[in-house]
C-alpha cells in the first residue's frame with residue numbers, strides 16, 4: 541500500500557532545515573506524552589492507539605447495524621454537530637459520487653445531515669423532504685445535551701413515529717453517545733434504541749474512528765476496515781519510537797509551530813478537489829478547538845482550489861503576509877476525462893487536446909504553489925495516492941497525531957474546549973433555561989446598559 545508523502549522544501553526560505561531538526565527532540569517528547577499521559581489532557585488519549593485496537597467484534601457490530609439500517613431506509617439522517625458529524629461527513633463526501641443524491645438506481649441510502657445549526661428553514665425543508673421518504677436516524681452526541689442536535693432529533697423523532705409508528709421507529713433510530721451519562725443515553729434506554737458508545741477518553745473531534753464516524757460511513761456503503769487500516773498504518777508510522785526525521789506528523793507539527801513563532805498566524809488548508817471541502821471542515825475543528833486557547837493558536841482556514849483562486853487568490857497572493865498553506869494533493873484521480881478536439885477552437889483550448897483534466901489541474905496546482913511561494917507564502921505539500929478509504933484513513937490519523945503534538949509544542953491542552961461554553965451560557969440565559977436564572981438577570985442587565993439611550 542502506498543503511503544502519504546510530505547514535501548516541505550517550500551518552507552526552507554522561512555525555516556531552514558536545521559531549525560526544524562533542532563526541534564526534533566522536543567517534538568518527540570510531546571509525542572511520547574501522548575502515550576504515557578504525562579501532560580495536560582491525559583484523560584482524552586483514547587484515540588492514540590484506537591486504529592490498531594478496534595476488534596473484529598466491533599467492526600461486525602457496526603457493519604451489522606449498517607446493513608439493517610440500509611435495508612429499512614432510503615434516506616438516513618445523521619444528527620450531530622462538530623466532532624459528532626464532521627468526520628463522517630468528511631469521509632462520506634470525499635468518497636461519494638459528487639451527485640450522489642441525484643442517483644436514482646441506488647443500493648445505498650442518501651445520507652443527509654441535521655442538528656448542525658439552528659436554522660429553522662433548514663429544518664422545515666428537511667422535514668418536507670423526509671415526509672414521503674423511508675428514513676432512519678443516527679443520533680450522535682457525546683454529551684447527549686447539545687442543543688442543536690437535540691432540537692433536530694426531537695422534530696425528526698416525532699416525524700418518524702408519526703409516519704411508521706413507535707415500534708418501527710425504534711428499528712430505524714440508532715443513538716451514539718456516552719455509556720452512562722446525558723439525556724440521549726437516558727432517552728435511548730427508555731426508548732430501547734440500538735446504541736453505540738463513544739468512549740470516555742475520546743473527545744468529539746478525535747472520534748471519527750469510533751462508531752461516531754464509522755457507523756454513518758458504513759451505512760453510506762464505504763469500507764470502514766480499509767479506513768481503519770490506513771489509520772493504523774499511520775499510527776505505526778508516527779509512533780513515539782519513530783525517529784523525528786521519518787515522523788511526518790511530528791515534522792508537520794514542528795513546522796507549523798515554528799512558522800507561527802515567525803508571525804505566520806493563519807494556516808490555509810488547500811484542496812484541488814471539491815470533494816475534500818468537508819475534510820477541511822473536519823480539520824478546522826480539529827486544530828481550531830485543540831489549539832485556539834490561552835490567547836494563542838494558529839487560525840485554521842481552508843479553501844477549495846481552483847474555485848477559490850477566483851475569489852481568495854488575490855488575498856493569498858498579495859494580502860498581509862501572515863499566512864502559510866498546507867496543500868492536500870491527490871496523486872491519481874479515480875476517473876479519466878480527456879479534453880476533446882474542437883474544429884473551430886474558438887475557446888483556444890486545442891493546445892490542451894488529448895490531455896486529461898487532471899493534467900491541467902496539476903499544472904494549476906504547481907503554478908499556484910510557485911506563485912504563492914514567490915509571493916511570500918510558505919507551502920507544505922501533502923500528497924495522498926488516491927481518494928480512497930485507505931488514504932483517507934492515513935490522512936485522518938496523520939492530522940490527529942500532528943494536532944496532539946502541535947498543541948503540546950504550543951503549550952496548550954489540545955484536548956479541552958472551555959471557550960465553546962461562553963456562547964452556550966449566553967444563549968441559555970437569553971432563552972431563560974431553568975437553572976440559568978442568575979445568568980439571565982446578568983445578561984438582561986448588560987443588554988439594557990448597552991442599549992440605554
Ligand SMILES: O=P(O)(O)OC[C@H]1O[C@](O)(CO)[C@@H](O)[C@@H]1O
Nearest residue numbers: 622623624681682683686744960
Ligand atoms: O457530541 P456533543 O457532546 O453533542 O458535542 C458536539 C460538539 O460540541 C462541542 O462540545 C463544542 O460545544 C464540540 O467539542 C463537539 O464536537
